[in-house]
Amino acid sequence: MTSAQEAPPTTSRYDADERGWFGDFGGRFMPEALVAALDELTAAWQDAMADPAFVASFEAICRDYAGTPSRLYEARRLSDKVGARILLKREDLNHTGAHKIRNVLGQALLTQRMGKKRVIAETGAGQHGVASATAAAYFGMECTVYMGAVDVKRQALNVARMHLLGAKVVPVDGGSATLKDAINEALRDWVSTVDHTAYLFGTAAGPHPFPSMVRDFARGIGDEARAQCLEQYGVLPDAIAACVGGGSNAIGLYQAFLDDEDVAIYGFEPGGDGVETGRHAATIHAADSGVLHGARTYVLQDEDGQTVESHSISAGLDYPGVGPQHAHLAQVGRVTYLPITDAQAMDALALLSRTEGIIPAIESAHAIAGALDVAKRLGEEKGPDATVLINLSGRGDKDMETAMEWFDL
Amino acid sequence: MSASTSTAFEKARADGRAALVGYLPAGYPDVAGGIDALRCLVDSGCDVIEIGLPYSDPVMDGPTIQAAAQHALEGGVRTHDVLRTVEAVAATGVPTLVMTYWNPVERYGVPRFAADLASAGGAGLITPDLTPDSAPEWIAAADEHDLDKVFLVAPSSTDERVAMTTAACRGFVYATAVMGVTGARTTTSDLAGPLVARTRATTDLPVGVGLGVSNGDQAAEVASYADGVIVGSAFVRALLDQDDRAAGLRALAALTEDLAAGVRRA
Numbered sequence: 001m002t003s004a005q006e007a008p009p010t011t012s013r014y015d016a017d018e019r020g021w022f023g024d025f026g027g028r029f030m031p032e033a034l035v036a037a038l039d040e041l042t043a044a045w046q047d048a049m050a051d052p053a054f055v056a057s058f059e060a061i062c063r064d065y066a067g068t069p070s071r072l073y074e075a076r077r078l079s080d081k082v083g084a085r086i087l088l089k090r091e092d093l094n095h096t097g098a099h100k101i102r103n104v105l106g107q108a109l110l111t112q113r114m115g116k117k118r119v120i121a122e123t124g125a126g127q128h129g130v131a132s133a134t135a136a137a138y139f140g141m142e143c144t145v146y147m148g149a150v151d152v153k154r155q156a157l158n159v160a161r162m163h164l165l166g167a168k169v170v171p172v173d174g175g176s177a178t179l180k181d182a183i184n185e186a187l188r189d190w191v192s193t194v195d196h197t198a199y200l201f202g203t204a205a206g207p208h209p210f211p212s213m214v215r216d217f218a219r220g221i222g223d224e225a226r227a228q229c230l231e232q233y234g235v236l237p238d239a240i241a242a243c244v245g246g247g248s249n250a251i252g253l254y255q256a257f258l259d260d261e262d263v264a265i266y267g268f269e270p271g272g273d274g275v276e277t278g279r280h281a282a283t284i285h286a287a288d289s290g291v292l293h294g295a296r297t298y299v300l301q302d303e304d305g306q307t308v309e310s311h312s313i314s315a316g317l318d319y320p321g322v323g324p325q326h327a328h329l330a331q332v333g334r335v336t337y338l339p340i341t342d343a344q345a346m347d348a349l350a351l352l353s354r355t356e357g358i359i360p361a362i363e364s365a366h367a368i369a370g371a372l373d374v375a376k377r378l379g380e381e382k383g384p385d386a387t388v389l390i391n392l393s394g395r396g397d398k399d400m401e402t403a404m405e406w407f408d409l
Numbered sequence: 410m411s412a413s414t415s416t417a418f419e420k421a422r423a424d425g426r427a428a429l430v431g432y433l434p435a436g437y438p439d440v441a442g443g444i445d446a447l448r449c450l451v452d453s454g455c456d457v458i459e460i461g462l463p464y465s466d467p468v469m470d471g472p473t474i475q476a477a478a479q480h481a482l483e484g485g486v487r488t489h490d491v492l493r494t495v496e497a498v499a500a501t502g503v504p505t506l507v508m509t510y511w512n513p514v515e516r517y518g519v520p521r522f523a524a525d526l527a528s529a530g531g532a533g534l535i536t537p538d539l540t541p542d543s544a545p546e547w548i549a550a551a552d553e554h555d556l557d558k559v560f561l562v563a564p565s566s567t568d569e570r571v572a573m574t575t576a577a578c579r580g581f582v583y584a585t586a587v588m589g590v591t592g593a594r595t596t597t598s599d600l601a602g603p604l605v606a607r608t609r610a611t612t613d614l615p616v617g618v619g620l621g622v623s624n625g626d627q628a629a630e631v632a633s634y635a636d637g638v639i640v641g642s643a644f645v646r647a648l649l650d651q652d653d654r655a656a657g658l659r660a661l662a663a664l665t666e667d668l669a670a671g672v673r674r675a
Contacts, residue, residue: 029511031469032540033563033588035570174475175465187468192589194565291512292466294538304488305516306465 012258014329020208020295023331026324028207030294034187037194042209044114049216054113058217061105065138066095068102068220072228072389077355082372084379084386087237089225091249091393092360098394099221099249100131104200106217108135111198118142118197122186124151124179125315126158127398128202133167135200143167146185148178151315158398176309179319183293203246204323207294211251211323218252225389226256237389238378239264241371243363244337245281245317247326249393258334267326268370270312271339281310282339283322284330292321298330313342313402314362316394344369346406349396361394362402368392414504414532414557414580417456418615418636427632427672429454430617431665432508432641433648434461435494436486437477442654444497446661450644451501453662454669457581457617457637458498459535462491462509469510469537471592473642476649488517492529499530506557506580508535514547523550533557533580541577548577559583562608564600575612581637582608586620593643594621602634624664628671638672 020026028038048054062068070093075086091099104121111119119141123129129145136143145162149171152159162169175181183206190199204214222240229237240257242250244267257263272280283298290299292307300308300320312318329335345362348369353359360368371390378386396403403409421428431450435443447458463478463486470478491507499505507526514522514534526534533556539547541560551558557580562571565588575582586601587594598620608616617637622628623646631638647664651657 027543029538029543031538032561032570032574033565033585035540036565036567175479180466184466184468188590191469194588291515299512301512301516305513306482
């Protein structure tokens with residue numbers, strides 16, 4: 001274990017340069033029509049983050065409305081089982097059930113500061129859509145959510161939630177009618193409404209400034225977890241872990257720890273049926289560089305650069321790209337990214353449910369599955385005080401239909 | 410090898426009119442049918458041709474072009490088919506550019522794409538999601554192979570960005586004169602004229618305007634202030650609306666003739 005250190009700085013050596021490049025990744029590959037809006041957003045975000053009143057307001061809303069800081073919970077029975085201390089960052093207990101509320105509240109607060117009255121969002125499983133609809137209701141804004149027609153059918157409950165929260169849900173039929181096509185359609189909306197509309201991007205991907213801005217709004221996860229771990233145990237964890245789809249919960253956890261070189265960092269990607277089958281969404285594992293949705297990053301693509309459909313049992317991880325900072329962290333070796341299959345994730349979901357009485361989101365179950373292997377190894381090397389901190393990014397209520405089918409419940 | 414894009418614009422200007430720039434995606438309804446349709450545009454009066462490279466995530470395109478591109482991809486159209494289409498169309502002598510989202514070019518290899526485009530007789534690239542400040546590799550490759558670099562300006566572009574963009578262009582400047590995706594529109598935009606004026610203030614290059622023109626009257630209106638009238642979705646729509654290919658080509662020819670007459674009566 002690492003000895004206690006001072007609070008982490010607000011920047012890290014793995015941040016983007018002023019044009020949004022994380023080493024070879026990121027940047028801004030966007031239509032000229034949107035560049036002015038992205039420049040305006042970049043300036044507004046930087047100005048807001050430097051304004052103590054904005055930061056205080058964001059923290060107050062997260063605390064009073066979303067319920068942060070989320071608890072850091074020692075999973076004792078699970079710890080006994082693996083022979084190392086397992087700490088769970090309980091983002092599943094936030095309002096709306098996941099870490100995503102932090103990002104949307106931050107972006108919506110920024111939208112209000114910029115004087116815009118309408119927000120749009122894309123959603124895959126519906127979680128970011130629900131969070132966006134929630135934030136729009138909180139701030140009294142008009143909200144339109146784009147969702148692939150295929151996803152609208154398989155996530156009827158979340159569609160109903162968004163309607164109840166007052167959002168308009170637009171099914172998208174183009175392309176594969178899933179998350180990536182919902183992003184395309186949201187961008188099409190934005191290019192014609194950009195003077196009065198903000199695009200609440202759901203993950204730490206897309207063109208500059210979204211990867212850095214979304215990370216800033218999600219980084220409370222890691223800032224809190226690092227302070228809680230020091231306070232509760234007097235040391236930093238040996239390893240931290242999160243699931244990675246687009247990567248917002250992961251980068252939100254990592255940021256505070258990136259410069260703690262003694263803390264090993266893991267990201268667990270959706271391996272679907274197994275990376276060898278080709279039916280997966282393990283973008284970093286595939287390590288194929290390309291440009292998707294405005295950034296250079298790792299992309300699932302064919303020989304001609306056409307985006308390939310991704311596969312994962314977890315709708316929230318089912319995306320053929322990944323945030324550019326993750327691509328960079330993988331390339332420089334600061335973070336180890338490994339694929340977890342659908343079956344491994346579902347086993348971990350059942351295990352956490354039965355040993356701790358916590359039903360995680362299937363997304364988060366990927367992190368549990370991968371982190372338990374890390375914990376077993378660390379426990380053998382360092383004994384039972386070896387500490388692994390896992391971001392439990394969301395709760396599993398939304399996944400019960402999938403679980404019923406998988407486990408034949 | 411086709412004529413240069415700037416020559417085509419100069420010729421139109423010498424005739425006292427705007428150039429008609431026609432767009433269709435390669436591979437729609439299939440590669441051979443796409444070549445026939447593009448040649449029909451040439452035969453019926455287009456001065457410059459843009460060939461779309463079908464892409465899985467066309468964020469700047471409306472439903473019409475999306476549908477044709479998706480059909481082409483589902484039919485198995487590949488990047489080399491697009492280059493084959495360029496070769497067949499450029500052989501007519503009309504300047505032929507490729508309009509493409511960036512990832513397929515990056516994937517093909519930027520220097521290799523530039524070399525193969527040049528050897529197919531292509532005049533250059535129009536890049537809707539690549540701005541000059543993100544394009545050093547393309548600019549170097551285009552310059553090496555003497556290709557046109559057509560970047561876009563928009564009503565939201567600052568004067569500084571318009572100047573930066575036109576300084577990097579070769580061939581012409583593409584003015585997207587509405588804030589929105591591609592698609593035929595019934596009304597013309599009051600943003601177009603001022604954008605063309607701001608663009609002209611920074612460059613001697615011809616300025617082509619794309620804003621959803623679908624008939625000769627609209628073409629005449631745009632031609633009154635622009636050097637080129639760019640038409641895409643209306644051509645695609647003419648093909649999509651017909652069940653058989655012969656009827657599609659007849660509709661395409663009739664529309665092209667109407668538009669070509671439009672740019673001549675401005």
